[in-house]
Amino acid sequence: MILLYAAISFFSGITVVLARMLNAKLAEKIGTIQATVVNYVVGIFFSILMLLLMQPGFSPVPLTNSLPFWSYLGGLLGIVIIMISNYITPRVPAFYITLLVFLGQLTLGILIDWWVSREFSPLKLLGSIFVVAGFLYNLLLDKNAEKEADKRPANNQS
Amino acid sequence: MNYIISLLMGAITSLMIYLNGSLSGAYGTLYSTILIHFVGLLGILAVSIVKRAKMNFPKGLPLYLYSGGLVGIGTVTFTNLSYAKLGVSLPLALGLLGQTVFSLFADHFGFLGMKLVRINPKKLIGLAIIGIGICIMAIQ
Structure with a gap:
């Protein structure tokens, strides 16, 4: 059962990259803003469809009254992310994007977890240092490969 | 930048x-x-x-x-x-592994017209280190 949910988590990573690529490709054809409108209209359509199919007796009223207004602003951040993503995807190889987004996500993620739970997880930090080290190792491999590729055409010209 | x-x-x-x-x-x-x-x-x-x-x-x-x-x-x-x-940490770590592996494959095959970057076999070492990190993060 744990493995099933581990696989689901793994798949969430695949859909993140796939959606990023598809949206960037559509943005290339019809424009960034237009592609983002399409992304959200399609998203709303299918999330309403899912709600009606899976949870016909849903409640449109929050279960708690103590919801601060900024809880509703996540959707706006989603817009910011998609705009940045559409700009960055054709300019930076997907692997670099994955590394840097991870670094930013992890740093703020650990800070938020710390702030919310008031407890700091040393294992999480230790594990993430390993993860960053692995990413960095691969990043250096990429850099060396790029240097080699830069050298070759220069040699041909001389 | x-x-x-x-x-x-x-x-x-x-x-x-x-x-x-x-x-x-x-x-x-x-x-x-x-x-x-x-x-x-x-x-x-x-x-x-x-x-x-x-x-x-x-x-x-x-x-x-x-x-x-x-x-x-x-x-x-x-x-x-x-x-x-x-919980929170394990899905995050595994999701990031999914992103990494899929990104490598997408670059390798130039999926959807992406810039073609072939997989360097040495990158498996990096992936292994990432995997160890995820296992440590998963210990709770």
Whole structure:
């Protein structure tokens, strides 16, 4: 059962990259803003469809009254992310994007977890240092490969 | 500069996951997904009015190019499903492994017209270190 949910988590990573690529490709054809409108209209359509199919007796009223207004602003951040993503995807190889987004996500993620739970997880930090080290190792491999590729055409010209 | 922008994108993602998480706790997964998308749609419509963007749909575009929003629903659903069973850190770590592996393959095959970057076998060493890190993060 744990493995099933581990696989689901793994798949969430695949859909993140796939959606990023598809949206960037559509943005290339019809424009960034237009592609983002399409992304959200399609998203709303299918999330309403899912709600009606899976949870016909849903409640449109929050279960708690103590919801601060900024809880509703996540959707706006989603817009910011998609705009940045559409700009960055054709300019930076997907692997670099994955590394840097991870670094930013992890740093703020650990800070938020710390702030919310008031407890700091040393294992999480230790594990993430390993993860960053692995990413960095691969990043250096990429850099060396790029240097080699830069050298070759220069040699041909001389 | 592009690298700093990528870094910021990750930080904003974490903030968004936190905000959407609190919304999901109050409304339930499915209904909050609609709310999140609705607020997002209002935001992008405001941007498109300010920038005077005209909607145009050139003919002959393959239908799958419009499927990013559907794939995004998959992300939200998968994330919420696994968060409910595995907590926060493990789905994050495994999701990032999924991103890495898929990114490597996508670059390797030049998937969807991406810049072609072949997989260097040495990168498996890096992936192994990442895997060890994920296992350590998974110990709770």
